[in-house]
Amino acid sequence: MNDVQHYSNLLLQYATEAGMKILAAIALWILGRWLIRIADKLLRGVLDRQHFDPMLTRYMLSFMNIALNIVLVVAILGYFGVQTTTFAALVAGAGVAIGAAWSGLLGNFAAGAFLLVLKPFKVGDFVKAGDVTGTVKEVGLFVTSIVTLDNVLTFVGNGKILGNNIENYSTNDYRRVELKCQLSSDADHVAAMELLRKQVQAIPNVLTDPAPVIEILEFNSVGPVLTVFPFCNNAHYWQVYFDTNRTIRETLTQAGFAYALPKQVWVGKAA
Incomplete structure (x- = not known):
């Protein structure tokens, strides 16, 4: 009878500790997401006041959100006792595997950075890019969204755009x-x-x-x-x-x- 009581107490103790950790993890996630939203608003305000290019603003905000969410997940895992160094090694190994399998995706990411630096077009320009003709709506991390003449929102990989000819009809006066x-x-x-x-x-x-x-x-x-x-x-x-x-x-x-x-x-x- 004493053994049953002992194991019951242990089970209750572990369940209580696990429950508290889960509640704490949920609280951390909510708090972290709230802080990320605040950081997003602060950075957006700074960039808008400095009159940054809208494409560069969206690019930086997207990159910051992805990075902060990764940090938040690592912090929560660390709270649960998961070794972050081991996790980092797993992420690095997964990154190599994903990089080999998704080289095109990484290529689009790199091409997006070059589009922001070279600026062959900006949001609102009427262009022909990646064999798609229309008005540029947004340049994202991996794709550029273009609204075609028949009002269809089309997403074109940045790698395809940078690898082909780009015709910008809005640059010249006529x-x-x-x-x-x-x-x-x-x-x-x-x-x-x-x-x-x-x-x-x-x-x-x-x-x-x-x-x-x-x-x-x-x-x-x-x-x-x-x-x-x-x-x-x-x-x-x-x-x-x-x-x-x-x-x-x-x-x-x-x-x-x-x-x-x-x-x-x-x-x-x-x-």
Whole structure:
């Protein structure tokens, strides 16, 4: 009977100690997360006051949050008696294994750092990066988020972006809208070009300097093909694009230019 009482007391003692440790660990986790949120707000405030680049701000905050959460987990494990040196060795070994298996992920991480240093684009720029065209929303630790023209949020690996060509349409003050106009072989191309120069220049937001380029680009079986290249600010690109297409159609139709249709040649059998 004494043995049963003894073991019952030991069991109660261990359960009480374990329960207290679990409650303490929960309290540490809550307190640690609260402190991490405070540190996040403080660092964000400092960076905002210093007018840091928004991409660099997000990058630093993400890195700090990951590092502090790792420290918090190690501290809680240490409280439970887990040797932190052993844990560090396990983390290092796991890091080697993960690095070998996830080299692409680490490559994206490194590429993200280079994107922040080189700054080929910033948040809000309209770019073509990693074969995706759209507006940059955020540059993260591993991926860059881009909102495409059809309003789809697309995540592109930083390694793919840095390894390919990057086209930043927002850097320069203006860009060229590239359109073509097919004329028939018997059309007066000089008159057509003069009409288009006048009407295209009158389109809202088309720049006068540089002036629209309207010249003969090439010839095909139908007739001459004209270039119609107005210039505009990037923000007005699609408005100028659609207005120029409509202007080409309306100008040539009202001037009486015939439709440029492919010529058909009929080959009959000899009698």
